[in-house]
Every structure is written in structure tokens, then in C-alpha cells.
Amino acid sequence: MTENNNRDIPKDTMIEMIKVGRNYPPDIQALSDISLTIETGEMFFLIGKSGAGKTTLLKLICNMEMPSNGLIEVAGYNINTLKGKDLALLRQRIGVAYQDFKLLGDRTVAENIAISMEVSYKKSRAIKHRVRDLLDQLQLSDKHDILTGELSRGEQQRVALARAVANSPRLILVDEPTGNLDASTTEQVMELLNRSNKAGATIVIATHDASIYQGSNNRIMELQNGKIHSVTRGNS
């Protein structure tokens, strides 16, 4: 990346949002007046009812959508002004597990996970090793060569998560990671995310599932009707 857009941001700040809003035509206000700072290495939970704006917020952070107003900086870069190679390089450092998974149904599980590493030109051997390791951690070793279109929703969700963490990104955004999972698999998923977090990744999780944040001492931000309702800390 060629330019640091905000040199005043402390080095340990991963996400900075100031008065961010997002409107959809004709007059739907999905988010308004969101100001928020997430530190590097933090695990941060976004909660709220369906339609509260959690997914929209994640989409804004990863530049999948542009804010209608306000400033968003990721790792010190104004993500909405980055273009071309700079934007691509920043995106390589952000892993996203989307709510709709965005898996390629005609590709195998291994190929889907490998995509995030291929774009940053990792060596084939390293990619293969990383894919097998992640599948082991998520109890999906036997699905290595299965097309993702043939997997259950729960399995697809784990593959999407594996792809998000595969490239060892600095920031991981996860949208409803446990929505289709049983308790045991939820535990595996959270273990994987905790491991990434301990390795230094900043993690933002949007969830309905109280069981994954109530026991932690991480910050939890609740959205209501597109606005920040509260920011609290979990009771570990």
C-alpha cells in the first residue's frame, strides 16, 4: 500500500469508524451515526436482532459496500478511497466468512478454501498443508474432495470460515458463524477463531448466538435499528 491515510491513528487500532451511515433507496436507513474503534488483536462481538444492521456493518468494513456518509479506516487506511492493487492487498489481509457463505458450488472444499491463499500467490505445498490442517480442525477432513454444493448448510458454514482464516489475515469478519451448527461444532468453530485471535488477528463476529459471547470478557456492541444501543463487556 502506498499511502497511510491517517497517521494519527494509534498503531494498535485496527478499525476506526466515525459517524458512519448507510442508506438504501428509497429511504431505508440501515445504519446511522456509528462511531467505533476496534483495537488490533481484539475479539469484538456485534449483536442485535435481524435487520439491526450487523451484516451491513461488516460489509462496510470489508469494502463490499460503501458508506453513505462517515469515515471508515482499517489498519490506518481509508478503505473507501483505496483502489486497484492497494485495495486488493488490504483485502488479502481481511478474511470474511459471509452469512450466505459465497462458496463456489462447482468447486471442491479444498479448492474453495485455497482461493484466498492462491490470490496472494502462496506456494502450492503450503496451500495444501494449510487446507488439510484447517479441515482437520473443523472435522471436515473427509470432505476434502467433495463439491461444496453437495455439503450440508453446517458444513458449508465451516468451509466458509476455513476460507476466511486460511490466509492468516490480520482482520477476520464473521457473520453468524454458528447459525447452522450444533453445540459441539460451535465449540470447534470458536476454538478456531480463538486460535486465530491468539495468533494476533482482530476478530469481529456478528451473531445472534448468546452462548458464544456471554462467557467471554470481550466487548459486545448491540445494534438496534441501525444505531449503537450499547457497548458492554462480556462477563467471563
Place this chain on the structure above:
Amino acid sequence: MNFWIAVLRQTGRNLRQTWSSQFMTFLTVSLSVLIFAFFSLIYTNMLGAGDRLSDDLSLIVYLEDEPGPAMQEQLRRKINNFDEVESIHFISQQTAFQRFADQLGEDSDILHDMPHDFLPASIEIVPLKSLRGYNQIKLLSEYLASLPGTEKIQYGQEWVERFYHFMRLLTIVIILSGTLLILTATFMVAYTIRLTILGRQAELELLRLVGATNNYIRAPFLIEGILQGLMGSIIGLIALYGLFRWISVHFTGPGILNLFQFDFFSPSIILLIILASISLCSIGSYSSIRKFLQI
């Protein structure tokens, strides 16, 4: 994995996933190259044949009377003033008679009772090699016909006229087939790449989201275009060579084709055709990338 390995792997995936449309494009490009190269081959060979035949091209001006030395000089000056020529030979009635007798050989005795001046005197004019175009010859012939004392002009008008008309027709065919090659190759490749792009929107969106650079996303499509141009032209030229060999084998011996030396393209022309095909297909691919691959 470096950039090119990743891109080539992606190209392989594209080709596998859209092999049927890729194959149709490849066939179209091959056929276009075959049609164009076929007519070009005929054209270049006919040009060569025309060159060889025009080596013997001369105009014969039959005169009403035998010109004296002063008249010869006048005529020579008038002809040279009109157009530069390679040579001018005056053939006297006596020389014409002698030539005729030589041509008859053993039968020359039939000329015994004939007067030695029964054949007309003539001028043999060999035009410059660079001025042997149909129009130049025609102009020179018209000028010679207008000179006083000229009885008739002969230079195989009918044959020359037909040959030049045929060459003109062939030129039109070459231009049309060349245009066809350009249009079909460019549009077919553009269309195929467009189909590939539209059919893979989900994957392309994902690639963008996981941080693929523009070059990483675009390069495979451009390589597809280059491969179409390369493979299409090679196969088209191989097919043409097969056709050329078949014609050479089946039309040897006495026949019209034997009048001409029938040659295949030189390596430099082959390379030129391949490069042109690659360029056109790349342009087709690039135009689709620009239009449909908004990154």
C-alpha cells in the same frame, strides 16, 4: 506459487468449464484463418505466375510500310517520349519472312513461291518491368495505335485483360476474406470471453472480495484470447498445408496448375498470419474484459 502459475491454473479452469463454447470459437478462428490463408496462397502464387509470364510480355506494332532509318528514329523518339521502355526492335519485312521460315522449319518450302515482303514490317517493344501493369500496357497500346502508319497492335490483349481482371477479383476476395477473418475472430473470441465472464460472476466477485488483483482476474481471459488466436491459426494453417499437399499430389502432370510454380507460404508469412490471428483474438478478448469485467 507465483503470479503466472496462479493465472495459468485459473486459465485451465476457465477452459475446462467453458470447453464447448471455447471449441466452437477455436473452430471458427481456424476456419477463418483457413479461408483467408487459402485465398492469400492462391493470390501470391498467381502474382508469381503473373510476374513470370510478364517477363515475356512484349507489344508488337505492325506497320503499313517498311520505315526508313529516319522514320525509325522518329518512331523510337515518339515511343520513348510517351513512356520509358526496356527495348525497341524494328523488324523488317525481310527479317519477318526469315523468322517465319525458321518457325516452319522443314515445311518452309511452302514459302518458295511467296514474295519475301508479303509479311508486314513491325516494331517489338518490351515495356519496363516496373511498368507492366494492365493500365500502363493498355495506355501504351492505345498510344502506339494512334501513331501514323500503324496497322495493328498485338500483345495478347485478351489474355492479359483476363489475367488482370482475375487478379482484381482475387484481390477483392482477399480483402473480403481478410475482413471476415478480422470480424469473426474478434467477435467470436469477444463473445466467448463475454459468456465466460457472465457465467462466472459469482467466482469473479469472490476473487475480488478475497483480494485478487485486477491483473490476476483479467490475465486468464486475455490468455484465453491469445490461445484461441495461436491454436486457431496453427490448425488453420496445418489444414491449408494438407490441402496444398493434396492439390500438389493430385494435380501434378500436364494440367493448368502445372503452368505455374505452386509454392506454400514462407516461414515469415506463416509467422505473420499467426501473429495477426493472436493480435485479433487478443483484441476481442480485451474488448470483452473492458466492457464486462468491471473491477
